[in-house]
Amino acid sequence: MNKVAVYRKEHFNAAHRLHNDLWDEATNDKVFGKCNNPHYHGHNYDLVVKVTGVPDEKTGFVMDMKLISDIINMEILEKFDHKNLNEDCVEFKNLNPTAENIAVVIYNILRDKISSHLDLQVRLYETERNFVEYPVN
Amino acid sequence: MQKINALVYITRVEHFNAAHKLYNPSWSHEKNEEVFGKCANENWHGHNFELHVTLKGDPDEETGFVYDAKKLSMIIKENVTEKLDHKNLNVDVSFLSGKICSVENLIIEIWLLLSPHLPPQVSLHSLKLYETPRIYVEYYGK
Numbered sequence: 001m002n003k004v005a006v007y008r009k010e011h012f013n014a015a016h017r018l019h020n021d022l023w024d025e026a027t028n029d030k031v032f033g034k035c036n037n038p039h040y041h042g043h044n045y046d047l048v049v050k051v052t053g054v055p056d057e058k059t060g061f062v063m064d065m066k067l068i069s070d071i072i073n074m075e076i077l078e079k080f081d082h083k084n085l086n087e088d089c090v091e092f093k094n095l096n097p098t099a100e101n102i103a104v105v106i107y108n109i110l111r112d113k114i115s116s117h118l119d120l121q122v123r124l125y126e127t128e129r130n131f132v133e134y135p136v137n
Numbered sequence: 138m139q140k141i142n143a144l145v146y147i148t149r150v151e152h153f154n155a156a157h158k159l160y161n162p163s164w165s166h167e168k169n170e171e172v173f174g175k176c177a178n179e180n181w182h183g184h185n186f187e188l189h190v191t192l193k194g195d196p197d198e199e200t201g202f203v204y205d206a207k208k209l210s211m212i213i214k215e216n217v218t219e220k221l222d223h224k225n226l227n228v229d230v231s232f233l234s235g236k237i238c239s240v241e242n243l244i245i246e247i248w249l250l251l252s253p254h255l256p257p258q259v260s261l262h263s264l265k266l267y268e269t270p271r272i273y274v275e276y277y278g279k
Contacts (some may be wrong), residue, residue: 013269015156015183015225039225042156042183044269082175082182084156127154127185 001054003119006060006061007114008049008068012081015042016097019086040084045102047076049110052119063118071113076106099126140198146262147202148191149209153222156183157238160227181225186240187273188218188247189265194258204259216254217247240268244276252278 017040018032028036035041049072053062083089085097091105103124114120125131157182159173169177176182190213194203224230226238234249236242244266254260267273 011269013182013184015181034223037223037225037229040156040181040183041154041223041225042181042185043154044185082178084178084180084182085195087180088178127152 003014003052003054004062005052006065007049008051008065008072009046010047010049010069010072010077011044012077013042013044014083014085015082016085016092017038017041018096018098020096040086045080046125046131047072047106048123048125050119050121050123051114052121053117063114068114071110075109075113087126099124099130099132100134103132113114138198138201139145141196143195144193145196145203146191146193147204147206147209148189149186149206149213150189151210151213151218152187153218153224154183154185155221155224155226157226158182158183159161159237159239161237166207172225181227184268186221187267189263189267190251190264191264193260193262204256210255213251217250220250240266240272240274244274248276248278 017037018035019028021026023031031112042112043123049068051063051068055062078088079091085092085102089097092101095105106124107120107122110122113122121133121135121137123131123133145149155182155248158178159176160179161172164172185223190209192204192209196203221230226233226243233243236246244264247266248264251264253260261278263278264276265273266276
């Protein structure tokens with residue numbers, strides 16, 4: 001049977017800043033620029049979750065997209081929507097909330113919730129122009 | 138060149154990313170949560186804001202422009218978006234001090250900031266400010 005990829009798109013709005021505690025202010029400013037603002041800034045994040053597998057014989061679904069949406073809402077949006085990623089989210093206590101790291105965190109959370117016989121990939125848009133994907137094939 | 142007598146609207150889109158919260162300091166924490174919900178999170182949240190600036194006028198006889206869109210972009214960046222981009226609207230932006238940082242209040246302030254910097258031959262028609270792709274406000278200066 002041929003594999004098919006299905007995609008579900010969700011979004012969340014959050015504040016963050018990019019900062020490395022081990023560096024001095026000047027280095028943080030040099031590397032992270034205006035993203036280092038100690039008072040934070042924010043984004044409308046768009047999250048695209050890709051699930052790949054063989055459509056089920058009985059339902060025709062790779063995975064029910066409503067179920068994918070429910071899992072994303074419960075496991076990701078509940079944690080991150082209208083939050084400060086640095087301050088409110090334990091996942092980023094010791095991890096810089098770059099788009100790259102947020103995508104890896106989201107993948108790891110979702111991987112446990114989606115059947116292991118389905119392939120999973122996340123694409124995270126921080127802005128329309130900046131987006132990341134994980135894992136890379 | 139032929140003069141075209143036709144009113145044309147030209148819009149330049151700019152964007153900025155910022156943190157904010159909706160919070161009325163004269164209310165209790167509970168009342169703020171009741172009215173503003175998760176937007177009242179004391180640790181802030183944030184958005185990719187998109188600003189549409191629309192001018193109106195007849196195309197100039199010599200250039201064919203209502204106004205040079207590149208110049209308009211520079212005026213918006215210098216006077217508006219550089220003051221807001223990667224900022225905390227409640228904390229870092231002096232002209233919002235003492236105001237609730239709703240998208241409604243922000244668009245009025247942007248009009249006041251921008252209009253004095255447009256050349257006299259240009260007529261500012263409207264501003265449109267998107268907080269998310271699904272939520273936006275419009276302002277016509279009155």
